[in-house]
Amino acid sequence: MSLNPAEHDRKYGELDQVVRAHLGLGPHVPEAVDAYLRQTWRTRPWAIAVAAGQLRAYADNPPGRLRLRLGEYYRLPDLGLAPEEVHGWLTGLADRLDASLEAGQAPPPAAPGTPWEWRARFPELAQLLGGWFSQDMPEEFGDHEAALADYLEGTDPGLVAQLTGELHELLALPLGEDGLALALVALGAEVQPPAPYTPGAWLTALALGLRGPGGAPPA
Structure with a gap:
């Protein structure tokens, strides 16, 4: 029986965030853990202990091939690690998180330094740019103004307000x-x-335009 979303999040949700912070960078890049800690300390500090626990639990009880094939366990993304390296890597990550908690210290504030951190810090802006300003935008919408208007037409006002704050x-x-x-x-x-x-001028125009009546796009 495959994992349902609630069970996935309960057992592996924070582990998944830590692992995905390494995608595109490799498993041994300290900046990936720094990015996870910087973002999570500022938004959900309680989740760091959860992540450390999930990392250790997975390292100590890795799933077998059959259970992975049945979808009963979380499958680690391929980060280029040999099977015999996975346990040490996961426990090393857990040690980093525990050390940060014990010291009560987050990485210094900074602009996002990794792809994961950009998307985690600015999720609604990533939704807008990735969904409406892809390379298909000219064919799908015609121009930037039409693409933004389509986003605004189908997006909840609360998310538009979140987008404005992120900008x-x-x-x-x-x-x-x-x-x-x-x-x-x-x-x-x-x-x-x-x-x-x-x-910078376009982002400023977006931010100012979204504050106008009805979230009107910039002219």
Whole structure:
């Protein structure tokens, strides 16, 4: 019997977040754990202990091939680890999390440093950029304004308010135009801002426009 979503989250939800923080980076990149800790300390500090416990439980009781095939256990993404390395890697991650908790210390505040951290810190902006500003945007919507209008038409006002806050938070980071251009890519955008906007000017126009009546898009 395959895992249902509630059981998955109860047994493996935080483990999955820690592991996915390494995707695209590799298993032995300290910045991946720093990113998880920085984001989780600021939003859900209680989850760090949960993650450490789930990592140790999985390391000590790995599923066999049959149970994995039946979907009864969480399947670790392929990070390039040999089977004999998995136990030590998972327990090492748990040790890092426990050490952070025992010291009561999070990594210093900073702009996101990994793909996972960008999406975790700005989830609704990632939803907008990845879903409405992909490389198919010109064919699907015609232009940026139409794409944004389609997003606004089908999105709950509470999520639009969240998006507005995320835009202001992103613009408050000391990134500069090059950094904001990289942020757009990390958050899923596959098209350039509309002319004549720079990345910063477009994000500012979005943030200001969404605060207008009905969340009207910028002209």
